[in-house]
Amino acid sequence: MRHVRIIGVPLDLGAGRRGCDMGPSALRIAGIKQRLQAIGHTVSDADIPVGIPEHLAEQQSSAKYLSEIVRVTQATADEVEETILAGQFPLIIGGDHSVAIGTIAGLAKAYRTQGKKLGVIWVDAHADMNTPGSSPSGNIHGMPLAVNLGIGSPELCSISGDFQKLDPKNVALIGIRNLDIAEQRIVRESGVHAFTMGDIDRIGMAAIMDKVLGFMKEQVDVIHISFDLDGLDPFIAPGVGTPVEGGLTYREAHLLMEMVAASGMMCSMEVVEDNPVLDIRNQTANLAAELIESGFGKVIL
Numbered sequence: 001m002r003h004v005r006i007i008g009v010p011l012d013l014g015a016g017r018r019g020c021d022m023g024p025s026a027l028r029i030a031g032i033k034q035r036l037q038a039i040g041h042t043v044s045d046a047d048i049p050v051g052i053p054e055h056l057a058e059q060q061s062s063a064k065y066l067s068e069i070v071r072v073t074q075a076t077a078d079e080v081e082e083t084i085l086a087g088q089f090p091l092i093i094g095g096d097h098s099v100a101i102g103t104i105a106g107l108a109k110a111y112r113t114q115g116k117k118l119g120v121i122w123v124d125a126h127a128d129m130n131t132p133g134s135s136p137s138g139n140i141h142g143m144p145l146a147v148n149l150g151i152g153s154p155e156l157c158s159i160s161g162d163f164q165k166l167d168p169k170n171v172a173l174i175g176i177r178n179l180d181i182a183e184q185r186i187v188r189e190s191g192v193h194a195f196t197m198g199d200i201d202r203i204g205m206a207a208i209m210d211k212v213l214g215f216m217k218e219q220v221d222v223i224h225i226s227f228d229l230d231g232l233d234p235f236i237a238p239g240v241g242t243p244v245e246g247g248l249t250y251r252e253a254h255l256l257m258e259m260v261a262a263s264g265m266m267c268s269m270e271v272v273e274d275n276p277v278l279d280i281r282n283q284t285a286n287l288a289a290e291l292i293e294s295g296f297g298k299v300i301l
């Protein structure tokens, strides 16, 4: 059993639509703390303070709200780093996916200190590998994975130190189905392992996770899951800002989490992009809370 430190990041400055700043509240209302306690973990819970658009000036259209996002992701990174060094499990609740810039910077720095190699499983409808040059919208939540690989805005790439946070060969991108044209090339040339929805259709989630966990076991010591709820099919997860048809089913998503849990290698997790404004009776947050339980080792039998 573990001590789980819930780190809420009520940030929606990286997204094109307001509302996912309420994501941490929605997950708490879905009983995330009690659910983790019920499977035997101890839990603490706090938020990183974040500014809201109504109080901030937008400085740059190719990377909107850059300076506030730099501040928030650095604060998140520091908290995550401290959590790992304290031997605890960071569970980051977004907030839009730009929080992953901070989460993964903090993990990378802590594991560098401990001499451990980090692998990341990134579940998403999108690849999140745009740069200020390639992004049609300038929304930073479309850029975090590129930033983690050292591609993009220098202010973001240097969070927690000027080093590349992830090695692309240790990254698995699962569930993608909607990429921008310029982004497709960035993904193809990056060296990350990308599994599209078409791959999932053809070979199935179990075979993909066997592959992913197989190379992770060879190459890394610890796994982080960055779970964007828009990776799920909008029919089961309507409360997201950028829904795309044809996503992960309920069982595919649980299987992914169950297989990661069974690997025993997961040491951190983040769940992002829940948008209660667009949700139906907190359905998406409830599903997110169930998936987190599966990731923490809740089993059927």
Ligand SMILES: [Mn+2]
Residues within 6 Å of the ligand: 097, 124, 125, 126, 128, 141, 228
């Ligand atoms: Mn995303």
